[in-house]
Amino acid sequence: xxxxxxxxxxxxxxxxxxxxxxxxxxxxxxxxxxxxxxxxxxxxxxxxxxxxxxxxxxxxxxxxxxxxxxxxxxxxxxxxxxxxxxxxxxxxxxxxxxxxxxxxxxxxxxxxxx
Amino acid sequence: xxxxxxxxxxxxxxxxxxxxxxxxxxxxxxxxxxxxxxxxxxxxxxxxxxxxxxxxxxxxxxxxxxxxxxxxxxxxxxxxxxxxxxxxxxxxxxxxxxxxxxxxxxxx
Numbered sequence: 001x002x003x004x005x006x007x008x009x010x011x012x013x014x015x016x017x018x019x020x021x022x023x024x025x026x027x028x029x030x031x032x033x034x035x036x037x038x039x040x041x042x043x044x045x046x047x048x049x050x051x052x053x054x055x056x057x058x059x060x061x062x063x064x065x066x067x068x069x070x071x072x073x074x075x076x077x078x079x080x081x082x083x084x085x086x087x088x089x090x091x092x093x094x095x096x097x098x099x100x101x102x103x104x105x106x107x108x109x110x111x112x113x114x
Numbered sequence: 115x116x117x118x119x120x121x122x123x124x125x126x127x128x129x130x131x132x133x134x135x136x137x138x139x140x141x142x143x144x145x146x147x148x149x150x151x152x153x154x155x156x157x158x159x160x161x162x163x164x165x166x167x168x169x170x171x172x173x174x175x176x177x178x179x180x181x182x183x184x185x186x187x188x189x190x191x192x193x194x195x196x197x198x199x200x201x202x203x204x205x206x207x208x209x210x211x212x213x214x215x216x217x218x219x220x221x222x
Contacts, residue, residue: 033210042214043158043201090157102148103203103210105157 003027004106006091012112019078021109023091031094032074033103034058034066036087043090049074081113115140117211118204124217127192134188135216137202147178147185148203152215158201161187192220 007022023032033048035058045058047066055066063085067075074093078085091106120137127133139147147164162169164176164185175188185204189196197220202213 035212040214043212045210102160102163103158105159107157 006106021076025093029093033092034076035090118213120213138184139204144206146205150201152199
């Protein structure tokens with residue numbers, strides 16, 4: 001059974017703080033993704049990675065960076081958190097780089113930036 | 115036009131009824147299609163893939179209409195536990211596009 005875990009379920013940070021969101025998957029998946037989900041806007045892709053040390057921008061990368069030093073771990077970094085980054089952040093992984101592949105999501109981190 | 119569009123709902127449906135909703139996509143090069151389910155305050159989970167020939171899984175039937183560029187989800191004999199948001203997902207090349215979801219409330 002695929003398991004995707006995220007470091008925190010709830011996080012409260014102040015404007016200007018550096019924030020790290022960690023995601024770990026235990027099924028040797030090649031691909032990992034970071035999304036944010038907001039009411040009325042749905043899921044929006046921030047960054048994704050198809051391999052270690054590889055990253056690709058998604059639809060809304062501004063204000064974010066990522067790191068994938070190991071296959072199982074994909075980190076999302078907010079260099080200087082702002083209030084408009086208050087959101088639910090969801091990490092996902094998929095086995096292979098094919099369009100028919102299922103995405104498995106972590107439980108999400110609800111980030112509030114004050 | 116948005117690449118993937120869904121009626122946001124909510125659909126309020128009595129228990130035991132049949133409910134169906136559609137998802138339209140704009141790019142004819144789209145290659146694969148899925149329905150995901152998301153419970154309140156939970157992560158999305160795959161409900162079913164949508165095949166060209168249509169597919170059925172218990173009370174759930176998914177269909178693809180390439181000519182009109184939409185996929186559909188039909189739920190028969192709806193249960194209270196079917197209350198959730200249903201997300202349509204369309205894949206094209208390396209791009210994965212999620213719809214904003216359709217909210218379904220099953221009423222006792």
